[in-house]
Amino acid sequence: MKPSDLLVLKDYFSIVHHTKGRIRLRASLKLKAATQEKGINPKALLEVLEKIPLIKSLKFNILIGSLTIHYDSNLLSPTLWEDCIKGESLEQIAEIINQSVREIV
Numbered sequence: 001m002k003p004s005d006l007l008v009l010k011d012y013f014s015i016v017h018h019t020k021g022r023i024r025l026r027a028s029l030k031l032k033a034a035t036q037e038k039g040i041n042p043k044a045l046l047e048v049l050e051k052i053p054l055i056k057s058l059k060f061n062i063l064i065g066s067l068t069i070h071y072d073s074n075l076l077s078p079t080l081w082e083d084c085i086k087g088e089s090l091e092q093i094a095e096i097i098n099q100s101v102r103e104i105v
Contacts, residue, residue, distance in 0.1 A: 001052075001097045003090035008045065008086035016066060021073045023081050041090040053100040075100055 012034065013025040034040045040058070046067075050058055056077040059068045069083065076096055083089040 001094050001101075006084055006090045006093060007030050007087060013032045013037060013067060013085060015082065015085050018082065020078050021071060021077075023071070023085075025067045025068050025069070025085065028069060031065075052097055054097065 009025075012028050013029040014028065015023065016026045017024045031040075031042070035042055042090050046058055047061055049055060049069070055071045056070040057073060058070075060066070061068075076093065080082055080093055080096070
C-alpha cells in the first residue's frame with residue numbers, strides 16, 4: 001500500500017466517533033459525486049479496506065452514509081487512525097499496514 005492510497009479516507013470521510021479499536025466515519029457528499037462522475041465503486045473500496053489485516057470488520061450503512069471500522073489497536077494506534085483520516089502520517093501508516101501484510105504472508 002502506498003501513502004497516496006490512504007488519501008481516499010481523507011478525501012471522502014470524516015470522524016463521527018472514535019474509541020480504541022472502533023472508529024465510525026461519515027461519508028461526505030463528495031463520495032456520492034465521485035461514484036457518479038468518476039465511476040468509483042464504493043463496494044470495491046470496501047473490499048480493498050477489508051483486505052487490510054489490521055481491520056477486523058467493516059460495516060457500511062448506506063442509508064446514513066456511515067462506515068464503522070473495528071480494528072486492532074495493537075497494530076495501529078487510535079492516534080494514527082485519526083491522523084490517517086486527516087491525511088497526516090500517511091508514510092508511517094502505510095509502512096505499518098505493509099508490515100502487517102508481510103507478517104501474514
